[in-house]
Amino acid sequence: MANLSAALNSLASTTVVDFYRARGKEVSDARALKMARAATVVWGLVLLGIAIAARHSIVGAGGRVDDRVDSMGALLGVFLAGSAYEETAAGAAIAGTVAGLATVVAIHF
Numbered sequence: 001m002a003n004l005s006a007a008l009n010s011l012a013s014t015t016v017v018d019f020y021r022a023r024g025k026e027v028s029d030a031r032a033l034k035m036a037r038a039a040t041v042v043w044g045l046v047l048l049g050i051a052i053a054a055r056h057s058i059v060g061a062g063g064r065v066d067d068r069v070d071s072m073g074a075l076l077g078v079f080l081a082g083s084a085y086e087e088t089a090a091g092a093a094i095a096g097t098v099a100g101l102a103t104v105v106a107i108h109f
Contacts (some may be wrong), residue, residue, distance in 0.1 A: 007047070012039040 016036045021027065027035070085092070 004047075008040050008043055011043040012036040015039040015043070 013036065016032050016039060020035065021032070079096075082093070082096075
């Protein structure tokens, strides 16, 4: 349960701080807290939907999701974009993520 709590906290914090406040929008701490709580509920529902959709692709008792579409490719794309250039914009990070994921999907299928 602690891992789930940490994941939801991280997602909510990232949503408020990196996606809302980083865009230059001023918001009080009380409002940010309410937004983070709402984001926690939304992310919880998203993760619940993913879990329901992936319930048939769990392998064994280890709890690993089927590795046909591995998120490591997406992570590798962002890492390479960040390593190749001194300043990497958000658009480049998103492009790296999409390119890495597309490469993994192409290789596995």
